[in-house]
Amino acid sequence: MRTEARFPKVPAEDGHYESFYLKAAAPEGGRAVWIRHTVHKRPGERPTGAVWMTWFDADRPGPVAAKHQVAADEISVPDKAYVRVDESEIAPGRVQGVINNGTSASWNLRFKDHGGPLHHFPAQWMYERPLPRTKLLSPHPSASFDGILDVAGERVTIEAWPGMVGHNWGSEHAESWIWIHGATVGEDGSRGYVDIGAGKAKLGPLTTPWIVNGEIVHRGERLRVGGLGRALRTRIDAEPTSCRFTVGGEDLVANGAVSAPRDRFVGWVYADPVGPEHHSLNCSIADLEVHVSRSGREDISIRVEGGASYEFGTRRTDHGVDVQPFPDG
Template sequence: MAVAPRFASFGPRGGYESFFLRAVDPDRPRAVWLRHTVHRAPGHVPALGAIWITLFDADAPAPVTHKVTLPAPEALPDGVRIGDSRFGPGAVRGGDEAAAWDLEWDGAAAPLRHLPTELLYRTALPRTKLEALAPRAAFRGTVTVGDTTMRLHGWPGTVGHNWGTEHAERWIWLHAVALDGAPGAWLDLALGRVRVGRATTPWIADGALELDGRRLRLGGPAARPRVAETATALDLRLRGGALRLRLTVHAPPSQTVVWRYADPGAREHHVAHCSVAALEAVVAPRDGGAVLLRTRHGAAYERGMAEATHGLPVQPHGDP
């Protein structure tokens, strides 16, 4: 799916925009998380572009990370160019002195818009917008960071896009593929708590589950998620939409990285991310029996938080 970037039209409040992908080895706990982000602070200041890469491998002591920040990101008709790297429909290619990436993908699922109505993508609120350009895709190619190279041959994953003027006060993003006994299934779910003045809203959830070729919406305005979360674990109960969902996630602390994300203003979030997490979900559609879904390492678990009390080491790279 080709998408025109939005950062060229950021107003005086500034903004951020990311194109990202995540791909996981279906046979063993290895994964790639690659993100191209444009960030512009408030006022009429030039935008900066950043490329973030994390390589996960449970056989290694810790994930391998790389980040480079460059001036003058370029908005393309169908993507973004940062330095020598272009992120566009079906491919991302680039490199620098410490890393190189050359990935292609084929999308096997139609795009997913997380917000419940198209109008919300055109209004100022919510201040963060999210969509999955390919909620399930097959990746091929290579990514190298330092002495570590990963070669992808049909790895399943996702391609996503988000933008806005402010991050949510707290958020959780889940993506799951490589589910036991359901090779074509996928889950893509976002939860957020939004700051309104001095108050913070309850959790709001939106996303979808595709199972046996049928897409089921998750969450929505009437849903009331019950969330128990840490930087490396989640227990979620969700009603609403087409089904009821009970879900647990466990991310190995040694395979969880913490990055610093900046709002266009002065605030900062710590973001814990693991792309080789274990997930177990019981799904009960309204018109059918309960289904158990499980993956030992095919889930991505991301938790964004304003506090820094998670106890995990923080990557030395700032944002932007």
């Protein structure tokens, strides 16, 4: 197991949130599924769980979304699984579940790995200590999915869809955040990806600059980008439906852009264990372009059309994206 659920060890008096999620996109672009399993715990209270699903189809007028929330007794960590929420379970190599709450959806998927895990933070202590308050890793940053998805009366056959499985947790969400993921398959069959997370943290009355951590994989080469030491040289121009970024690595600079039309985004309410809510805006059929300049080496250009994920987390409410009517927490 490349990661494990943290919520069973959280003291009763503490707050906590945790998420295991996946994204799988059609190789030709324009269709993708995003599934999320969460645990939310307010200080001194028992946790709640939820299963979230969004089906993105460029031929539809907008995303199809569903969510099912449950009490603590319906959350568990089965043997050889990451987490189970009611009838939905995510484990290494498989994901299955069902939602019958307004929009009906069910899925039975299997996935293969095409590389090792990605720990966005450079040091293990950052995952073990209270700070940073938000932890992020991708146990399966490069995967391919097969199986069946039934959503809103439509059956979708998923065959070799590239995607990923992620895991995050903490005592509170970042003040603002972005997450970008795009999977690539080369003409020679080589697998690659762009997996970048960035956040602004609240430190008393101050808010930090964007801090980026991530990785670009191209033709088997893993290129780390970001880090606390490069924060002042990082540029992030993030808006609700688009982002341009410049981030450095060892002897490299990556410039990129990700975007999608507003009507292809889904909006969700994300609750913190303590404090006000965020809106999380997500599109998993976005367009992504990245250009990597390397000192003394050939440049790299990456493009994902209609199959990249862009998530924008914010306290803003003027973003113009329809927010789903489901409460959180």
